[in-house]
Structure formats: C-alpha cells, structure tokens
Amino acid sequence: MDRERLKGHLDLLLLAVLEDEPAHGYVVITRLRERSDGGFDLPEGTIYPALHRLERAGLLVSDWVEHAGRRRRAYALTAAGHRELAAERASWTRFARGVIAVTGATA
C-alpha cells in the first residue's frame, strides 16, 4: 500500500492493534505487519512518534514495564481511545463501502 496513503490511516491502525491488549512498540509493528500480511510496510521509526502523539491526545496511555531485564514502554487504549477507535472504524467502514460501491472494486 502507498506509504503516504497509509500514513493517513495510521492512527486508526495503531488504535486497532492495541484494542485487545497493551503492547510495546515492537509488538505493535509486528502486529501491523502480520495482520496486513506484510502489506503495511512503513519505516518503523515513524510508529513511535505516532504512538507518542496519540498519547498526547489522550487516546493512549503508556508506562514502563520490565521484561527480561529490559525496560519497555507499553501502550494501552484509554476510554477515549476506545471511543475514537469505534468512531474511526465506523467512519472508515462507511467510506470503504462507498468507494467499493462507486468503483466496483472488491473488498
């Protein structure tokens, strides 16, 4: 997928991969890659600033956790993050349905 187009949906994607359980940055990136079958291939360095931005916006919360002797920053959705995800997901679904209906593309 085109990287610029992907960046426009990065917030939704990050919130979605953190929906079920907290994770640190590397796992977030791994989940993005695995769930997209390798289709979402952003420079991994862009993920961290995006996570920080979402945290500043109050959609994520993070804290250091110890794992195998290393400190990691684990991110989790806030209540506002869950609401934002639901709203963005609904918006995206409406948009995708519209595009598919107009272009005749298949999902």
Place this chain on the structure above:
Amino acid sequence: MSARGAGDGPATRVDDPVEDYLDQLYARLPADARGARRLLAEAEDHLREATAAGVAEGLPVVEARRRAVDRLGDPRAFTRAAAVSSWHRPSWAAIRDLTWAAARMAGIGLVAIGVSGGVAAAMNAAFGRHFVGGGPAGVAYPTAACAHFLAVHPGAASCAQAAMLENSQDAVSLRLLAGLVGLLVLAVGNAPAMVHRRRGGRPRRSSLPSTLVPAVGATAFGAAGAVLVGLAADDTVVGVSSGAGYYLSGGLVALAVAAAYAISLNRVLPAYGA
C-alpha cells in the same frame, strides 16, 4: 556511520550498526529531556528486539542488526517526526498547560506590580514622595482634577503638591491592589494541583517544553524592566512625566523577576547538553 578501525578503540569493538544508529539518534534528539530519553530508550529496545528476531531467523548478528536499523528508518526522519508530532495535533493537556502557564505568568506579573508598590512605598519613605509622585515642573492641572487632589490631600499647599501626593499614593495603593489580584489568580490556579497532591496524587508533568515558560518569562520581564528603567533614567534627565521612582520601582522588580526566570532557565538548559 562512524568508522571504527584498528587503533580506534578496544580490540573487541566490532562494527555495530545499532550503536551507530543510536549515536546518530542521540545527536538529533529533541530538546525535551524526558521525551528525548524516552525516544532513545524505545529505539534501543526496538533495535535489540528486532536484532534478536533476525538472529532467531538465522541471520548473522551483524546482518540482523543492519536489517533492524534499515527497517527503523532514517534517524533524521525519526526525530523530525517526533518534533512534529508534539505539536501536530495539540492535545487538551497541551492547551490546558499553555493556558495555565499564561495565567500563572500574568499572576506573577500582577504580584510583581504589587511588590513594586511596596518598593514605591519604601522610596516614598526614603527619598520623599516627590521621587515617586513628582510631575514635570510648570504643568497646569484641570480645575476639576485640582479640586479632587486638594479634597483628598487637604494639607497640600498647592494643586501641584496635592497631585504629587496623589500620584505617590496611587503608585503604592493601586499596585498593591494589583498584587492582591495576582495572588488570587495564583491561588485559584494552583488549587486543583494542591487538592490533587493532598489526595496523594503524583505531581502532574506539564506537556510543555521545560524551557518555554522560563525563556518567555525572562524575555518578557527583562524587556519590561529595561523599558521601565530607561523611562526612569529619561525622567531623571529630561523630567517629562512622573518622578523617576514611579518607573524605577517597577523596573527593578521586573528585572528581579527576569533574573529569577533566567536562573530557572539556566537550571533546565544543562539537561539538554547546552
């Protein structure tokens, strides 16, 4: 990338793209100290984990490190994105912190005006009330103003003396009133944080860069102090308006507040390697 050849360090040192990347990242970190430490820690943890994953897939360790670095991307893009992301979409926390910082500085400014009222009172006592309230010689006051001045200061020998007494008194009383308003602003603004702390909450960290408020404070109060001291000097030489003490009392306090902000700024700057 740094060149690490023979004689450039311990014999066990090997080419390590991860270390080189972290060196480059360190040199480009944003000014916010806590944010910078966090970015560096996250980048290092990411690179170590990505390297371990590469090794687990069968890559030689150096290749695994190189792939981890390549996937993380240009460190310039990493730090540039971080700098932009801080202000890309201002959060409510940032807006709230900025509003409170502005209100707090205004409160401190009002308290400084109140303190300058105290300094004016001291100047009245030390140098005579003409030093603060004195006006230019030969000025003619409107009849109504004269009547007011003489009514308030019935012991004055002339309208000019009554005006001088009124000016010197206003420089104290009105400024002290402003100081009380400033204390009220600071008390009201600090109340939520005090309640939060009394309930055992941890002090909340501001989302603003730690240098912002001291830098703005030092600049604003420094400029105000310079202008007021300049006006006092101008009055001393030319004598175009009130007594020199009227401006000097404010200027000295403004410069003191600017110095306090500058000291605060100096305490923060070493954390950035300045």
